[in-house]
Amino acid sequence: MATFGSFALLIALALAAYNLLAGGVALRLLATGQPAPITPERLADTARRAGIACFFAVTAAAFALIYSVFTNDFSITYILEHSNRALPGAYKFSAMWSGQEGSLLLWAWLLATYGFVLRLTHKMDVKLYAYAGTILAAVQVFFLAILNFAAPPFALFRGEIPPDGNGLNPLLQYPEMVIHPPMLYLGYVGFCVPFCFALGALMMRYPGEKWIKITRGWTMVTWLFLTCGIFLGMHWAYAVLGWGGYWGWDPVENASFMPWLTGTAFLHSVMMQEKKGMMKSWNVWLIFATFLLTMLGTLLTRAGLVSSVHAFAQSSIGTWFYVFMLIVLGTCIFTYVLQRSHLKSDAHVESLVSRESSFLFNNLVLLVACFVILWGTLFPILSEYVQGSKVTVSAPFYNAVAIPIGLFLLFLTGVGPLLPWRAASLRAIKRNFIVPVIAFWATAIVVLVAGDRPWHDGAFDSGQFYALVAWSVSAAVFAAILSEFLRGGAVIRKQTGSNLFASMVLLTRRNTRRYGGYLIHIGVVIIVIGLAGAAFNRSQEQELGLHDRLAIGPYTLDCVGFSDDSNSNYDSQFALLDVYKGGKKQFQMSPEKRTYLASQQPQTMVAIHSTLEWDLYVVYEGVNPSNGHPIIKAFLNPLVSWIWAGVLLIIFGTFIALAPPITPTTAALRVPVARTVPAEPAMHGGQP
Amino acid sequence: MKKVSRLNFWLKSAQAGALAIAVCFTLGATEPASRFNTLSHKLMCTCSCAQMLGECNHVGCPNSTEELALLRTGVDSNQSDKQIFDSFVAQYGATVLAAPTKEGFDLVAWIAPFAVFAAALLGTVLLIRHWVSTRPRLEPAAASPEMDALRERIRRETEADGGYPV
Numbered sequence: 114m115a116t117f118g119s120f121a122l123l124i125a126l127a128l129a130a131y132n133l134l135a136g137g138v139a140l141r142l143l144a145t146g147q148p149a150p151i152t153p154e155r156l157a158d159t160a161r162r163a164g165i166a167c168f169f170a171v172t173a174a175a176f177a178l179i180y181s182v183f184t185n186d187f188s189i190t191y192i193l194e195h196s197n198r199a200l201p202g203a204y205k206f207s208a209m210w211s212g213q214e215g216s217l218l219l220w221a222w223l224l225a226t227y228g229f230v231l232r233l234t235h236k237m238d239v240k241l242y243a244y245a246g247t248i249l250a251a252v253q254v255f256f257l258a259i260l261n262f263a264a265p266p267f268a269l270f271r272g273e274i275p276p277d278g279n280g281l282n283p284l285l286q287y288p289e290m291v292i293h294p295p296m297l298y299l300g301y302v303g304f305c306v307p308f309c310f311a312l313g314a315l316m317m318r319y320p321g322e323k324w325i326k327i328t329r330g331w332t333m334v335t336w337l338f339l340t341c342g343i344f345l346g347m348h349w350a351y352a353v354l355g356w357g358g359y360w361g362w363d364p365v366e367n368a369s370f371m372p373w374l375t376g377t378a379f380l381h382s383v384m385m386q387e388k389k390g391m392m393k394s395w396n397v398w399l400i401f402a403t404f405l406l407t408m409l410g411t412l413l414t415r416a417g418l419v420s421s422v423h424a425f426a427q428s429s430i431g432t433w434f435y436v437f438m439l440i441v442l443g444t445c446i447f448t449y450v451l452q453r454s455h456l457k458s459d460a461h462v463e464s465l466v467s468r469e470s471s472f473l474f475n476n477l478v479l480l481v482a483c484f485v486i487l488w489g490t491l492f493p494i495l496s497e498y499v500q501g502s503k504v505t506v507s508a509p510f511y512n513a514v515a516i517p518i519g520l521f522l523l524f525l526t527g528v529g530p531l532l533p534w535r536a537a538s539l540r541a542i543k544r545n546f547i548v549p550v551i552a553f554w555a556t557a558i559v560v561l562v563a564g565d566r567p568w569h570d571g572a573f574d575s576g577q578f579y580a581l582v583a584w585s586v587s588a589a590v591f592a593a594i595l596s597e598f599l600r601g602g603a604v605i606r607k608q609t610g611s612n613l614f615a616s617m618v619l620l621t622r623r624n625t626r627r628y629g630g631y632l633i634h635i636g637v638v639i640i641v642i643g644l645a646g647a648a649f650n651r652s653q654e655q656e657l658g659l660h661d662r663l664a665i666g667p668y669t670l671d672c673v674g675f676s677d678d679s680n681s682n683y684d685s686q687f688a689l690l691d692v693y694k695g696g697k698k699q700f701q702m703s704p705e706k707r708t709y710l711a712s713q714q715p716q717t718m719v720a721i722h723s724t725l726e727w728d729l730y731v732v733y734e735g736v737n738p739s740n741g742h743p744i745i746k747a748f749l750n751p752l753v754s755w756i757w758a759g760v761l762l763i764i765f766g767t768f769i770a771l772a773p774p775i776t777p778t779t780a781a782l783r784v785p786v787a788r789t790v791p792a793e794p795a796m797h798g799g800q801p
Numbered sequence: 802m803k804k805v806s807r808l809n810f811w812l813k814s815a816q817a818g819a820l821a822i823a824v825c826f827t828l829g830a831t832e833p834a835s836r837f838n839t840l841s842h843k844l845m846c847t848c849s850c851a852q853m854l855g856e857c858n859h860v861g862c863p864n865s866t867e868e869l870a871l872l873r874t875g876v877d878s879n880q881s882d883k884q885i886f887d888s889f890v891a892q893y894g895a896t897v898l899a900a901p902t903k904e905g906f907d908l909v910a911w912i913a914p915f916a917v918f919a920a921a922l923l924g925t926v927l928l929i930r931h932w933v934s935t936r937p938r939l940e941p942a943a944a945s946p947e948m949d950a951l952r953e954r955i956r957r958e959t960e961a962d963g964g965y966p967v
């Protein structure tokens with residue numbers, strides 16, 4: 114199987130290279146009109162078919178690796194280092210991305226899959242797709258070259274083959290780890306597609322904004338994958354690492370967040386280009402930057418550029434990435450300089466207080482947030498270069514710098530939709546802002562009365578201050594978005610006679626993009642509410658003998674047993690804790706600590722009881738060696754479940770935004786005959 | 802007159818709100834803050850787990866127990882934050898601090914984000930003002946009763962419906 118996999122990768126590289134060369138020559142012939150023994154269209158089609166065949170070759174290689182994991186083929190070094198016989202079936206899949214070679218193969222396979230779909234749907238615009246497919250082939254050549262020459266996943270083990278493998282990293286032996294990395298990679302790799310379209314459209318001086326409409330679906334789906342990947346990672350960190358948090362500002366976490374920020378900025382600013390023909394250069398550079406940041410993220414994970422807890426995949430292939438990123442950046446700059454006259458805006462912002470301005474500021478803040486994170490991630494390297502010694506840039510820095518910027522962004526999320534296009538009159542501003550402002554102050558007062566104390570014990574508590582601001586701004590933004598739904602719903606209700614909720618549903622269906630976007634914004638608000646709860650986290654650590662009790666918040670944990678267990682994959686120690694609230698037993702929790710036999714690495718299995726109010730989060734920290742009693746650490750983390758609920762709403766909102774709107778004609782058919790209204794102006798112009 | 806009384810009403814409401822918030826801000830603490838806990842979240846565990854000292858959760862961690870003991874000594878002997886941090890840096894190196902200091906080159910780490918933010922904000926405002934000032938003015942269309950009626954109808958309908966072209 115190793116030979117089969119290696120050959121499949123070699124063939125895939127040859128096919129991708131042919132796609133790149135033949136596609137490039139065909140496009141050149143098309144552009145210059147030079148005579149050739151084969152028509153450029155035919156040559157371009159052979160290139161496209163080579164790209165499709167490349168997908169099958171990479172799929173064969175990926176299958177070979179998975180097959181080798183399942184058949185415990187320890188003659189392959191990668192399988193030996195990342196799997197073992199006792200590894201459960203689902204985690205055998207995880208072995209594919211637990212190490213560098215496998216994860217690069219996953220990258221290449223996902224890229225080939227995206228390329229496969231792109232090349233199959235080429236009839237939407239043959240020439241633009243030919244450009245995009247050829248650029249995509251260049252990226253494929255890069256990854257397949259690494260897989261063939263620098264990090265081969267099918268390298269054979271030299272020497273006597275051991276009877277069993279080293280096993281999978283215990284951190285990865287968790288259900289979410291079966292889907293978190295592929296989801297994140299789908300997001301990372303997916304941004305390659307809009308990048309290829311943007312670069313291709315610029316190279317061919319594609320007329321109009323159609324390329325943006327074509328790539329919108331790609332970009333949104335990719336953005337959704339990246340969003341889900343990031344939040345799955347947060348949930349995994351929360352449930353597995355056992356420190357009670359979900360985001361540690363680790364460089365690799367930051368690396369996934371940066372393209373998300375620029376991708377989000379792109380999704381907002383393309384609306385300006387579609388509606389007004391503005392920000393063309395800006396959009397092109399946003400998508401270029403997003404792609405380069407996905408590359409930087411992959412580089413950070415692998416090159417050991419900065420120290421990270423995600424150190425399992427480090428190696429020396431960084432040079433390949435540096436060179437590739439330089440080539441990409443050079444190509445982007447060259448193409449932009451050559452074709453910049455094509456990107457002249459059709460219009461400009463007409464007022465400082467307008468929807469267009471709010472988009473500009475929104476983009477600005479997203480990019481500043483991205484810069485701050487990049488700055489914090491790379492500052493240790495800069496410091497070492499300048500001062501000769503490294504410094505740590507961790508949560509205290511980001512909390513002080515990124516949170517105020519994030520809150521300003523949240524504020525803009527509420528302000529933007531309230532401003533009209535072109536210019537806002539004072540009367541419109543007063544009318545639209547009165548409810549959000551009342552919501553802001555009412556929430557601030559309620560939160561303060563409820564016990565938030567930004568100033569206590571003679572010291573300023575930034576956590577509680579930010580929580581106060583976050584909840585108040587969240588309330589204002591929620592009020593702003595809700596009033597948008599209510600106002601629109603009320604107009605439809607007046608016309609159709611249906612109830613307000615049905616009217617709001619119809620409103621959403623008529624402009625899925627705008628109201629889907631609003632649902633996403635509400636999801637963000639809910640997430641912020643949950644994140645702000647961290648200012649009130651509590652924890653308690655205690656050694657618990659039989660029937661010893663640990664009290665935290667309204668809960669009392671009674672230790673009713675502790676023992677150990679063993680299976681073929683791991684040994685475990687666990688405690689059984691009855692949880693009481695108000696003197697009544699509510700439920701039982703069983704935190705656990707495992708030691709995996711193959712790797713001899715320990716791993717916590719946190720017990721979590723979630724409610725809307727808070728999470729009771731219990732960690733089995735270890736055993737007191739003198740008496741064998743477990744040491745238990747309990748956390749009471751307020752509002753954490755709001756974060757996950759917000760993500761679900763973001764997913765729902767994205768699906769709504771992707772759904773085609775019902776046309777006014779179709780909508781009119783739904784109006785009861787007796788109350789048919791006069792013809793309506795079209796509204797599916799894609800307002801944000 | 803009516804406008805003035807309404808303005809007074811809003812001003813008084815705002816004053817009352819601000820006063821209520823100021824009172825709440827300065828009320829006593831709900832729980833005593835732990836300096837030990839705060840400082841443990843400004844230091845890193847040096848066992849290469851990349852976690853903050855207060856969050857390192859390894860039982861038997863080779864470094865965190867010793868670091869926590871050092872921190873406890875510093876807090877119990879009423880050393881200032883700076884003295885405690887200096888003793889940690891002397892023992893474990895500069896990477897034990899969870900964030901750059903606000904001295905020397907490290908200060909750049911703190912200034913740069915806000916400087917970039919301010920510059921970008923200012924630049925955007927100036928750019929928009931430039932666009933607004935250089936925008937070509939359209940000649941007003943010749944007035945006609947039909948156009949006036951249409952304009953009035955559009956204003957009435959859009960304002961009544963909150964601007965919703967539904």
